[in-house]
Amino acid sequence: MKRPLARVAVAAAALLAAAGAIAQADDFPSRPVQLMVAYPPGGSTDVGARVVAAIAEKILGKPMVVVNKAGAGGQVGWTDMARQRPDGYFIGYVNLPATNTVVLDPERKAIFGIDAFVPIINQVLDPGLVWVRADSPYKTLKDLVDAAKKAPNTIRTATTGILSDDHLAILMLEEAAPGAVFRIVHLEGGAAQLKEIMGGHVDVAFDNVGSVAPRVRSGELRGLAVMDPQRSKFVPDVPTTKEAGYPSVISNSTRGIAAPKGTPQPVLKKLEAALRKAMEDPEHVQKMDAAGLALKIMVGEEYARYYRETHAQAKKYTEWAKNRPHK
Amino acid sequence: MLQHLVSGFAAALTPAYLAYALVGCTLGTLIGVLPGLGPAAGTAILIPLTFKLDPTGAIIMLSAIYYGAMYGGTITSVLINVPGEAASVITCIDGHQMARQGRAGTALGIAAIGSFVGGMVATIALVLVAPPLARLALSFGPPEFFALMLFGLCLVSGLAGRSMLAALLMTVLGLLLAMIGIDPVRGAPRFAFDIPDLYDGIGFIAVVMGLFGISEILLAAEAPVGEVVRARLSSLLPSREEWRRSVGAILRGTGIGFALGLIPGIGAIVPTFMAYIAEKRLSKTPERFGKGAIEGVAAPESANNAYANAAMIPFLTLGIPSSPTIAVLMGAFIINGITPGPFLFQERPDLVWTVIASFFIGNVILLALNLPLVGLWAKLLHLPFPYLCAGVLLFCVVGAYSLQQSIFDVWVMIAFGIIGYVFRKLDLPLAPLVLGLILGPAIEKSMRTSLEMSAGDYSIFFTRPLCLGLLIAAAAVLAGAALKLAPSVLREPQL
Numbered sequence A: 001m002k003r004p005l006a007r008v009a010v011a012a013a014a015l016l017a018a019a020g021a022i023a024q025a026d027d028f029p030s031r032p033v034q035l036m037v038a039y040p041p042g043g044s045t046d047v048g049a050r051v052v053a054a055i056a057e058k059i060l061g062k063p064m065v066v067v068n069k070a071g072a073g074g075q076v077g078w079t080d081m082a083r084q085r086p087d088g089y090f091i092g093y094v095n096l097p098a099t100n101t102v103v104l105d106p107e108r109k110a111i112f113g114i115d116a117f118v119p120i121i122n123q124v125l126d127p128g129l130v131w132v133r134a135d136s137p138y139k140t141l142k143d144l145v146d147a148a149k150k151a152p153n154t155i156r157t158a159t160t161g162i163l164s165d166d167h168l169a170i171l172m173l174e175e176a177a178p179g180a181v182f183r184i185v186h187l188e189g190g191a192a193q194l195k196e197i198m199g200g201h202v203d204v205a206f207d208n209v210g211s212v213a214p215r216v217r218s219g220e221l222r223g224l225a226v227m228d229p230q231r232s233k234f235v236p237d238v239p240t241t242k243e244a245g246y247p248s249v250i251s252n253s254t255r256g257i258a259a260p261k262g263t264p265q266p267v268l269k270k271l272e273a274a275l276r277k278a279m280e281d282p283e284h285v286q287k288m289d290a291a292g293l294a295l296k297i298m299v300g301e302e303y304a305r306y307y308r309e310t311h312a313q314a315k316k317y318t319e320w321a322k323n324r325p326h327k
Numbered sequence B: 001m002l003q004h005l006v007s008g009f010a011a012a013l014t015p016a017y018l019a020y021a022l023v024g025c026t027l028g029t030l031i032g033v034l035p036g037l038g039p040a041a042g043t044a045i046l047i048p049l050t051f052k053l054d055p056t057g058a059i060i061m062l063s064a065i066y067y068g069a070m071y072g073g074t075i076t077s078v079l080i081n082v083p084g085e086a087a088s089v090i091t092c093i094d095g096h097q098m099a100r101q102g103r104a105g106t107a108l109g110i111a112a113i114g115s116f117v118g119g120m121v122a123t124i125a126l127v128l129v130a131p132p133l134a135r136l137a138l139s140f141g142p143p144e145f146f147a148l149m150l151f152g153l154c155l156v157s158g159l160a161g162r163s164m165l166a167a168l169l170m171t172v173l174g175l176l177l178a179m180i181g182i183d184p185v186r187g188a189p190r191f192a193f194d195i196p197d198l199y200d201g202i203g204f205i206a207v208v209m210g211l212f213g214i215s216e217i218l219l220a221a222e223a224p225v226g227e228v229v230r231a232r233l234s235s236l237l238p239s240r241e242e243w244r245r246s247v248g249a250i251l252r253g254t255g256i257g258f259a260l261g262l263i264p265g266i267g268a269i270v271p272t273f274m275a276y277i278a279e280k281r282l283s284k285t286p287e288r289f290g291k292g293a294i295e296g297v298a299a300p301e302s303a304n305n306a307y308a309n310a311a312m313i314p315f316l317t318l319g320i321p322s323s324p325t326i327a328v329l330m331g332a333f334i335i336n337g338i339t340p341g342p343f344l345f346q347e348r349p350d351l352v353w354t355v356i357a358s359f360f361i362g363n364v365i366l367l368a369l370n371l372p373l374v375g376l377w378a379k380l381l382h383l384p385f386p387y388l389c390a391g392v393l394l395f396c397v398v399g400a401y402s403l404q405q406s407i408f409d410v411w412v413m414i415a416f417g418i419i420g421y422v423f424r425k426l427d428l429p430l431a432p433l434v435l436g437l438i439l440g441p442a443i444e445k446s447m448r449t450s451l452e453m454s455a456g457d458y459s460i461f462f463t464r465p466l467c468l469g470l471l472i473a474a475a476a477v478l479a480g481a482a483l484k485l486a487p488s489v490l491r492e493p494q495l
Helices: A002-023 A042-062 A070-082 A098-104 A141-150 A165-176 A190-198 A209-218 A263-282 A282-290 A300-323 B002-012 B017-032 B038-052 B053-082 B086-100 B104-140 B140-157 B165-179 B204-222 B238-262 B269-282 B295-310 B312-318 B326-335 B344-345 B349-380 B385-402 B407-424 B431-453 B465-491
Strands: A033-037 A062-066 A090-096 A117-133 A156-159 A183-186 A202-207 A220-229 A253-259 A295-299
Touching: A002 B465, A033 A042, A033 A070, A042 A062, A042 A090, A042 A117, A042 A209, A042 A253, A042 A263, A042 B326, A070 A090, A070 A098, A070 A117, A070 A253, A090 A098, A090 A117, A098 A165, A098 A282, A098 A300, A117 A141, A117 A165, A117 A190, A117 A209, A117 A263, A141 A220, A141 B465, A156 A165, A156 B053, A156 B385, A165 A202, A165 A300, A165 B431, A183 B002, A183 B431, A190 A202, A190 A209, A202 A209, A209 A220, A220 B465, A253 A263, A253 A300, A263 A282, A263 A295, A295 A300, B002 B017, B002 B349, B002 B407, B017 B038, B017 B053, B017 B349, B038 B053, B038 B326, B053 B104, B053 B295, B053 B326, B053 B349, B053 B385, B086 B104, B086 B204, B086 B269, B086 B431, B104 B238, B104 B295, B104 B312, B104 B349, B140 B165, B140 B269, B140 B431, B140 B465, B165 B431, B204 B385, B204 B407, B204 B431, B238 B269, B269 B295, B269 B431, B295 B349, B312 B326, B312 B349, B344 B349, B385 B407, B407 B465
Parallel strands: A033 A062, A033 A090, A156 A183, A156 A202
Antiparallel strands: A090 A253, A117 A202, A117 A220, A117 A253, A117 A295
């Protein structure tokens, strides 16, 4: 470049760019933050994400945009997140144990390990729920199990995805009730389960309370059991698995927010503080309540420990799922 | 029920709700016009906007955004051959040809009118027969879905121009491209060559933007400038002859869009393709299609608005979302504390009927909003060609990037732009490729789910009457196409 003005301009631009990169940790966020959900829009993770994002963005001062990256039971989204720059501008939901099973299943050839993500804060602990159509012949969990023993591998049982918490829960039930074998059908998400159950194409669904609580309360659907030590306040008439006679079947899906490994600590702390404040906000609590999603905020060491423990438990059932004769 | 509807209208016609509908239609049209930003993403982004509104208002606005976006995509399809979103792809074929003949205004006008008719009919049907129809549609399980999508694929013979072989080749290519990505059931990557950007598949919108839009620019770059004929205002309206032909197309398109809208999970693009193919087959002069036949615009446009409104039926009556955009709507409902489903009509009739009334109003607003603007849009084409091309290219690049904030999609678009240019030079039809790309994943997923339902037993496809019927229909279509080919095959042994 011959003209000195042009050279100065280029130099200035370069300096500004460098300054921008350094300034990141201090004035984070300086641009919108993406919050990834590894499932289709409208599902319970998505609903929770949108509620918290709308409040958190006011605290952070920059928009928090929910981005859906669905597919392969969440693997598409988590693969994407694992590759993102760890600068705090791309964070996303990890759904335990779904994320664990994606890592643990060798067939999935996941390009990331469980350490690819740094947990920030947990939002929801959604207990597992077994449900059927209101006119189904199964009135209790025992009815279902007995039927599964009498005619193994005939009852079409829907999950929300391969190696999801629902899938592992079915295996837990089979473990607790030897001889019971379910014909497992993997659908994508709770909406698909609703459609197929209402249409009579599958017989029973394993999902979570948050997905169908209002419909169970209204009587449109029948809940057979909640897979938690206590009854859920959202479906108070549904017995727990313990009351139904299968106390070892405890399953839930936690939805928490994590960042790619390597995200700087100051940025993580800022995100944790903002998200925690957003989750404790009365508007958030009220909207989550209305949606039937049970809040369980976990941060720091508590969440990290829960993260590790879930991984260990998932390992056991994932191996079983792979070796099961009926897939 | 009539009484409910009347009180619904009374509520919906209040200034506030009218304003929300108007805002929704406008935003929706804009979202549809912007290539890349699809209705699902656009609607989702706008959800927080509605947090401040009462539930009824929020739903009115979000629904308006939804069917507004259905129309918006048409504008860019016609003007610059860039599909604004999936449902507008097939409109590019005849719509853009009409624009090149100086009839952009007519194309957009008939699209607006067709959309209006489609939307109104679907909404009237919603009022009259919603619950029984919705239950009927539920009998479409995974096997029926598989059969229907397969049937759709067999219809590709209707898209063939002069060479059936070319159409079939392109369909297979589309199916092959659809295989790229993570296996939908087991989760292992296929054809991704360890490029993580391909794990999600090749990016449908980026592909069609390239195939149609970028290839158009490349073709224009080598053609002499000044092809677009200046249109006089009077020719913004269809001629009497064209009106006559459009009427049938609009009615048939509405029927097809409506029927498919009832079945959850179909996706907006399938009804548009089917309506187009049906028109072409029923026409006495099918050779006009692809060269600016007005039915080629009227039918798909009516189909896609009828689909959009009809898809609300399973949603409102049963609480089942038909498409990603409606799933987003459902999320919005839930956040506002409303659960769509059979009990909604009983528990909150005020809300439901106000929303239904606003569908009627929204369709009218869309028409009133867009018809006068048609002349304005058409004038855009009178810009000096080089600037127009440069503008379109910029528009497309930004749109492709906006899909997932990834430059990879831009490369995909450009690559397919070059591929599309080559294909068009070789006279290979693009529409069958798109059909294969769209239907491939749907066919595979539904087949595998069906087999899980039957524990691996293939007879599930033959023991369910609806599924069997569709499979027979698919076979019949194939047989018909083969028979048509037979004379030429017999004459010339080498094809």
